[in-house]
Every structure is written in structure tokens, then in C-alpha cells.
Amino acid sequence: MILLAALGAVWKARPVHAALLLALTLALTAGLYLTIGADFIGLVQFMVYVGAVAVLIVFSLLITRPGDEAEELARRPGAVVGGLACVLPVAAVLLYAVSQAGDLPPGTDASPTLSLATLGQSLFTTYAPAVLAVGVLLTAVMVGAVLFARDPDKKPPTRSDP
């Protein structure tokens, strides 16, 4: 699990491997959820992130072929310094906040027996509007992505006229 954070750090190394390391990081996060006891979220994370998002990113890297690795690395030092200058204060504040948070609840060791039935029930009663909204969102996203990804030069397939 600490490996997870380490991987997130190593992950900055190279452009193309970054996507694969992202997939690894996401998979380890899923493992983390499984360890904590959020089984369902762990599985969902694995399917959606590792299965869909990471593969999507790898494929678009394949399509776009980022070739300018040397240029990127040459340009690196300045950008890395600038990035660190911006990022380190954020990290310091976050870690300080975590370290100052006294009296964190120790957590019950008994893993919560969370049945899928309970989850589904509250998903479709209390949170039914949200589920509907997500459905609409996903539909809109699908239509939008198809519209974006369509080749604009190609004519839409016309019906073969008699």
C-alpha cells in the first residue's frame, strides 16, 4: 500500500509508460479498497478504472503517438523545478493537515458486513434521482464522444438511392 504511493511517484518517469503505471496505480488502489473492506467499490474501481479508463488512455496514446520524448526530457528541468515549486506547498499543507488531525477514529476491526442487497436498495430508493442523473449523463457523454470522434470529412452513410 505504501508501494502505491511510491508507484505514484515513480510514475512520473516516462510518457508512454506513464499510462501503464497509471493502470497499476489504479489497480493497487482497488486492492486498497478490498483490504479496507469496501469490496464492492474495489471491484467497481477495478472494472471501470483499470478495465475502461486505463485501456482508453493506452489506446489514445497508441493513436496519437507522442513521439517527442527527447524534447520533453530536454525541456524537463525547468518544468520540473516549477512544478515542484507549486506542488510542494500543497503537499506540505496536506500532510500537515493530516498530522495535525488528532483523535482520528481508530476504526472497528470488524469489517462491515455490507450486503449488496442493502447497497442496491439504497441506490434505488434514497439515491434514485442521482442514478437517473448519472444515466442521463452517461448517455449524453456517449453521444457526445461519438460526435467528437466521428471523422468530419467522411460523409454520413447515405441510403443507397434506387
Add this chain to the structure above:
Amino acid sequence: MMPPLALLLTVSSLLFTCGLFAVLTRRNAILILVGIELMLNAANINFIAFWRYGPPDPDLTGLLFVLFSIAIAAAEAAVGLAIILMVFRHTRSTDLNRLNSLHG
């Protein structure tokens, strides 16, 4: 074996920091999207951690919030990549330094 809550929060902070660093330093649009995914994940870890360690919650708020957050993150990734592909088709590049046609 339960890791302490502080450890989870630390992991999440570091993950968020890595994502922020990627977003700030990368110049390839797809890798910036990768950084955004990392940051969203860090937020999800926090939700799950507080759900798990907080008082018992019959409504499962944290858990379901993460569920919706994952769905929205997937949608965001799909739309983002579609936009990037469209830009790539126009300019043959995903390097954000070259996408400066709006530069005044």
C-alpha cells in the same frame, strides 16, 4: 489487518500531489488527463477512508458518493479523450505548447 486512518490520508495526499505535479509539468494532453484521474482517485480514497472509519452509516453515503464519482470520472475521461483525438486530427499533435492558435 487495518491500516490506520492517517496512513490512508497520507497515501491519498501523496497521490493527489503526484496528480497535481503531472498536470502542472506534462505537456502531452493525454498525460494531463492521467494526472486528473490520479487526483480524482485521491479524493475517492478519502471518501472511502472516512466512510470506513467514521461512525456506522446506514445510508452508505461515502460509498455511494464514490460510486457516482467513479461513473462521472469515467464519463469525463471518455469526453476528454474524444476532444483530444479531435484536436489531434486537426493539428496532428497533442502537445499543448503547440495548441496556441488562440494566442492573441
